[in-house]
Amino acid sequence: MRRRLKPRSNRPHGCIGKAGFGPLFRGRLSRDRRAGHDGAMIDPLLDLTAEIRARVPAPPRGGTTQLLGCVEGFGLFRDAKGLHHRSFAQIAPAEGPWDLSPLIDHTLLKADATGAQIEVLCREALAHGFASVCVNPLWVPLAASLLKGSPVRTCTVVGFPLGASATRAKAFEAEVALADGAQEVDMVLAIGAAKAGDWATVHRDLEALRSAVPAPAVLKVILETCLLDEAEKVRACELAAEAGLDFVKTSTGFSTGGATEADVALMRQTVGPGLGVKASGGIRTYPVALQMVRAGATRLGLSASVAVVQGGTGAGPY
Numbered sequence: 565m566r567r568r569l570k571p572r573s574n575r576p577h578g579c580i581g582k583a584g585f586g587p588l589f590r591g592r593l594s595r596d597r598r599a600g601h602d603g604a605m606i607d608p609l610l611d612l613t614a615e616i617r618a619r620v621p622a623p624p625r626g627g628t629t630q631l632l633g634c635v636e637g638f639g640l641f642r643d644a645k646g647l648h649h650r651s652f653a654q655i656a657p658a659e660g661p662w663d664l665s666p667l668i669d670h671t672l673l674k675a676d677a678t679g680a681q682i683e684v685l686c687r688e689a690l691a692h693g694f695a696s697v698c699v700n701p702l703w704v705p706l707a708a709s710l711l712k713g714s715p716v717r718t719c720t721v722v723g724f725p726l727g728a729s730a731t732r733a734k735a736f737e738a739e740v741a742l743a744d745g746a747q748e749v750d751m752v753l754a755i756g757a758a759k760a761g762d763w764a765t766v767h768r769d770l771e772a773l774r775s776a777v778p779a780p781a782v783l784k785v786i787l788e789t790c791l792l793d794e795a796e797k798v799r800a801c802e803l804a805a806e807a808g809l810d811f812v813k814t815s816t817g818f819s820t821g822g823a824t825e826a827d828v829a830l831m832r833q834t835v836g837p838g839l840g841v842k843a844s845g846g847i848r849t850y851p852v853a854l855q856m857v858r859a860g861a862t863r864l865g866l867s868a869s870v871a872v873v874q875g876g877t878g879a880g881p882y
Contacts, residue, residue, distance in 0.1 A: 575812025607805045609640040609649055611837035612862060615810075619695070620666045620715060623795075625756040631662035633856045637835065652858065658768060661850055661875060664784045667862060669719055669748075669842070670869045671698040673817070679706055686710040688870055696748055698865060700724075701741050702786065719748035719784075722773070725816040727752030727788065735776035749773070750813060750842075756786050758796055770807035770868060782864075784811035784842055787831075790821030792828065801834040815845030822846030832860025848878040 565586060613633040618802040624630050629643040641662065680701045689697045689711070696717035699707050701830050708718045720741045723734040731754075738749050751773050757765040770785060777783040785804045789797055801812050812831050814823040822845020831841045843856035844865025853864055853872050868878015 572849065590604065595776050598730055605650065608635040608837045609638065612860075615693075615840060616666055616862060619717075620693070624663060628663050630666060631664060631854075631857060632666070633862050634860065635651070639858070661854070663689075663873070664853055664857060664864065665693045665873055666695055667864050668692075668694045668869050668873070669696045669698045669844075669863055669865045670694040671844070671865050671867045672815075673698065673700055673721065673724070673867075677703065679703070682706050683710065686716070689716045690714055690880045692870065692873055694869060695863060698750065699750075701737060701746075702742070704744040704746045705740050712745075717747040718745055719750060719782075720746045721750045721752070721786075721816075722750040724750075724786075725752060725818040727786070731772045733770070735772050738773060738776045742781055748784065749777045750784045750786055752786045752816060753788060755791055758792065758800055763799060766800065767803050767807060768807060770803055774808050779810075782810045784813045784840070785809055786813045786816055786844075788815045788816055788819050788825045789824070789831075790819055797827065797830055798834050801831050801839075805835050805839055809839070811840035811842050813842035813844055813863075813865065815865075817845040817865070817867075819845075823856060823861075825855050828859040830862050837840050848872070854875050 570835050612635055616632050623642055623644050623646060625645045629641055632640045632642055637653060638649055638651050640647060670685055672685050679701065682699055684785050685697050685699070686707055694716060696719040697711065698719040699719065701720050701722070704718060704720050711718055722737040722741065723729040734751060738751065741749060754769045774783055787797060787800050792800065804812050812835060814827055814831070815821065823843035828841055828843050835841065840862045842863035842865055843858050843861040847853050847856060847864060847866055848868045848871070850872050853866070855865060866872055866878070871878035
């Protein structure tokens with residue numbers, strides 16, 4: 565059996581650790597053993613949610629409770645009073661829904677997307693406090709200009725949707741996107757190489773893109789999990805961690821299937837709490853989005869973002 569890789573920590577420089585929280589949370593870290601609390605879960609939860617908490621350090625407005633991440637049946641929540649962790653086994657079915665907005669990449673990757681639609685996308689992301697907007701490279705300059713100075717990031721895709729571009733073409737596409745204002749890049753895995761067992765080519769592709777997208781820019785790799793078997797998914801995740809990527813991602817939304825709870829859980833089990841896991845493709849309702857977060861996702865790629873956070877049902881494949 566393959567040994568699970570222990571990746572580098574995903575905690576950004578300057579991210580608040582346990583010592584930086586207020587008395588309520590420090591008490592829960594050290595003393596709280598009431599039903600539904602387990603101090604042993606704190607470190608994995610903090611590691612898992614480090615990127616989110618660094619990106620959005622302020623608590624939500626009064627009356628809103630955010631769910632930032634989940635590990636082994638425990639969730640890390642944030643409200644106006646601060647952070648707290650709870651076991652889902654102790655949460656009543658009537659509780660929730662919780663705000664997932666800080667985890668959402670608000671996405672529009674259709675070929676026929678227009679500038680006017682990108683403007684709407686950005687307005688919605690600003691209004692709801694989404695993590696980013698994810699657009700095709702053509703629209704990066706427009707999105708970056710509309711989001712400038714806000715906490716909402718500009719994300720784009722390269723080698724999309726097949727992953728079959730030459731490595732140098734992917735790298736150049738990524739460099740242009742960063743110059744145009746992108747802060748996050750979602751590359752597509754060299755899927756054919758992975759299916760052929762040519763993991764050296766896959767690794768070179770990942771390393772080249774990491775060089776083209778240096779930190780603090782965020783680099784994610786889309787595995788297209790519907791096309792890989794379990795061993796291939798695990799190996800791709802291991803190589804992504806070895807190459808220093810920030811996230812592994814399930815799907816483009818343009819192939820034969822999208823995110824599944826089982827795939828998200830497998831990816832999280834493989835990379836541990838140190839890397840992000842992004843679930844994307846076919847997530848159109850809040851209950852499905854919540855399933856992905858409970859399975860270990862720390863980002864959600866959604867085109868139905870507004871419907872999901874408002875408790876409705878979205879349309880479309882992504």
